[in-house]
Amino acid sequence: MELKILDKTFVPYISAQEINKEIQRIATNLHENLKDEIPVFLVVLNGAFMFAADLLKYYTAPAEVSFVKLASYQGTTTTGNVTQLLGLDVDLTNKHVVIVEDIVDTGTTITALQQLINTHKVKSLQVATLFFKPEAYKQNVTINHIGFSIPNKFIVGYGLDYNKQGRNLPEVYQIK
Numbered sequence: 001m002e003l004k005i006l007d008k009t010f011v012p013y014i015s016a017q018e019i020n021k022e023i024q025r026i027a028t029n030l031h032e033n034l035k036d037e038i039p040v041f042l043v044v045l046n047g048a049f050m051f052a053a054d055l056l057k058y059y060t061a062p063a064e065v066s067f068v069k070l071a072s073y074q075g076t077t078t079t080g081n082v083t084q085l086l087g088l089d090v091d092l093t094n095k096h097v098v099i100v101e102d103i104v105d106t107g108t109t110i111t112a113l114q115q116l117i118n119t120h121k122v123k124s125l126q127v128a129t130l131f132f133k134p135e136a137y138k139q140n141v142t143i144n145h146i147g148f149s150i151p152n153k154f155i156v157g158y159g160l161d162y163n164k165q166g167r168n169l170p171e172v173y174q175i176k
Helices: 018-032 049-058 108-118
Strands: 004-006 007-015 040-045 064-074 077-086 096-104 124-134 147-151 172-173
Touching: 004 049, 004 147, 007 096, 018 124, 018 147, 040 049, 040 108, 064 108, 108 124
Parallel strands: 040 064, 040 096, 096 124, 124 147
Antiparallel strands: 004 007, 007 172, 064 077
16 A cells, blocks of 8 residues: 655555564564673664664663654755764763664665764774665664665665654655
């Protein structure tokens, strides 16, 4: 069933059930990688809020959670510039950090965030993203946990928006 958001039309792409299954898999992998550690999950707002909430439901070991807000999109295209709207409020020194991202496409945001985190002398840094666009990726930051590798097409839903709308959808739609 097609979905109209503002001036764009979207079609169903990834179901809520498929998303849930991948999130459980990522949580299991994180458990295995961080066995006896207490990681800091650093959630990138606004897009990763739904992914983070569900991921942390399945990650049942002790953990800290903090948030940063970065912006690099305007409409359906990346601006190429990253603006920090809400900064780090936790000391990451000697901690294992997991960046929780909704989507990694060009990699501009994740690279800016890695540079910020690297000033804190962390023990380790992992990146978990629900969606990854390998065709668009232009950086060298390792993406450790990927839910879905997808084509370089605009998607909306499950935290991802089009001009501030569509984040609340429980599934993902692709632009038609």
